[in-house]
Amino acid sequence: MIKAILKTGLVAGTLDILAAIVILTKMNVMGVLQYIASGIFGKEAFSGGTTMAIAGLIFHYIIAISFTALYFIVFPYVPFLGKQK
Helix, strand or coil: CHHHHHHHHHHHHHHHHHHHHHHHCCCCHHHHHHHHHHHHHHHHHHHCHHHHHHHHHHHHHHHHHHHHHHHHHHHHHCHHHHCCC
């Protein structure tokens, strides 16, 4: 189950960050990643360069994998999550 959570979290995180970079910011990679890092480091993240961008990317994947794990845990107990139309 852990392997499935990691794989799914990495796919979801990658698709999410690509959407944010391409659709929302028109390819401003550093800006997006520094914005994510600013959730922890505040305004200093915007002047931190590549280090803060990497920290933002790490935080992004931590969040994506955490939400994936939560979904995997909750899925069997919430009926509407398994319904298909």
